[in-house]
Amino acid sequence: SKPYVYITRNVPAESLEPLRDVAEVEMWPHKETPVPREVLLEKAKTSDALFTMLSDKIDAEVLDSAENLKVVANLAVGFDNIDVPHATEKKIAVCNTPEVLTDTTADLTFALLMATARRLPEAVDYVKNGEWQNWAPLLMAGHDVHHKTIGIVGMGRIGQTVAKRATGFDMNILYHNRSRKTEAENELGASYVSFDELIETSDFVVCMAPATNDTEDLFTYEVFEKMKSSAIFINASRGSVVVENDLEKALANKEIAAAGLDVFRHEPIGADHPLLKHSNVVALPHIGSASVETRKEMTALVSRNIRNVLEGNSPEAIVNEEVL
Numbered sequence: 001s002k003p004y005v006y007i008t009r010n011v012p013a014e015s016l017e018p019l020r021d022v023a024e025v026e027m028w029p030h031k032e033t034p035v036p037r038e039v040l041l042e043k044a045k046t047s048d049a050l051f052t053m054l055s056d057k058i059d060a061e062v063l064d065s066a067e068n069l070k071v072v073a074n075l076a077v078g079f080d081n082i083d084v085p086h087a088t089e090k091k092i093a094v095c096n097t098p099e100v101l102t103d104t105t106a107d108l109t110f111a112l113l114m115a116t117a118r119r120l121p122e123a124v125d126y127v128k129n130g131e132w133q134n135w136a137p138l139l140m141a142g143h144d145v146h147h148k149t150i151g152i153v154g155m156g157r158i159g160q161t162v163a164k165r166a167t168g169f170d171m172n173i174l175y176h177n178r179s180r181k182t183e184a185e186n187e188l189g190a191s192y193v194s195f196d197e198l199i200e201t202s203d204f205v206v207c208m209a210p211a212t213n214d215t216e217d218l219f220t221y222e223v224f225e226k227m228k229s230s231a232i233f234i235n236a237s238r239g240s241v242v243v244e245n246d247l248e249k250a251l252a253n254k255e256i257a258a259a260g261l262d263v264f265r266h267e268p269i270g271a272d273h274p275l276l277k278h279s280n281v282v283a284l285p286h287i288g289s290a291s292v293e294t295r296k297e298m299t300a301l302v303s304r305n306i307r308n309v310l311e312g313n314s315p316e317a318i319v320n321e322e323v324l
């Protein structure tokens, strides 16, 4: 019989065609809600492949309940929602969606940077709420982006693509990363600096680093305190890199000027989240790669990743190559 693939969200059907040829495919049918944990555990038992979202916790319990599982393919470049060491131990492939979302995520990150610097959400609300009675010289005045210093923490593919956008704004580009990226230095004029130098001298501190043990709680009060009081903090990677209480305190104490956040520690957040009471916080619902075109590409790549593993071929994107 055909292998069984379970998809944890209702995803557009057309990108699943390559999968339907080789597998029995079932998906959580409801559009508005994620699969409940008990359903996921039940479905995992008999699955040969799981097609997962970044919001699904694929921990040891899920992996151990599965008897035939060969691949967990995540609809994301990040895979911190999956216990990769445990999957590797069980010879289960973990796949992700790099490359196809790089430009789209860099676009959103730069849009968030500009929206935060130039106070676009506040300004839009001001007009829509009928508060625009007069023009004034400093009405909704924000911060310049052009010719400023951007400091990118995490210079992977997406970080480098954000840097490429920054060149168009004549920005001075600093970066910090585990390893030097000489290509980015030569082609984009980016300068490698220590983490401390980056946070102390950047006008925009942009976090693109993945969630790892090294980046967990990286941005503490002490770090925000070292930033310029005019600095704008942008996070488009994972919420776990920020101690949110510390960021809230730093904003309250005017240690930094503003924050643009696409990600949070516990998503989704409600309207009562403490960061939202600050008018200089621009908050987005984790939409970095959310363009219609890119979500289609990502879904198709997940389908190909699953098909390749099930057919014994190398998938295009695998996190734990050693299982092959």
Ligand code: GLV
Pocket (backbone or CB within 6 Å): 054, 075, 076, 077, 078, 079, 101, 237, 288, 289
């Ligand atoms: C989104 O956050 C992703 O990891 O693709």
Ligand code: GLV
Pocket (backbone or CB within 6 Å): 077, 098, 099, 102, 155, 156, 157, 158, 159, 208
């Ligand atoms: C990480 O994989 C990135 O693309 O930046």
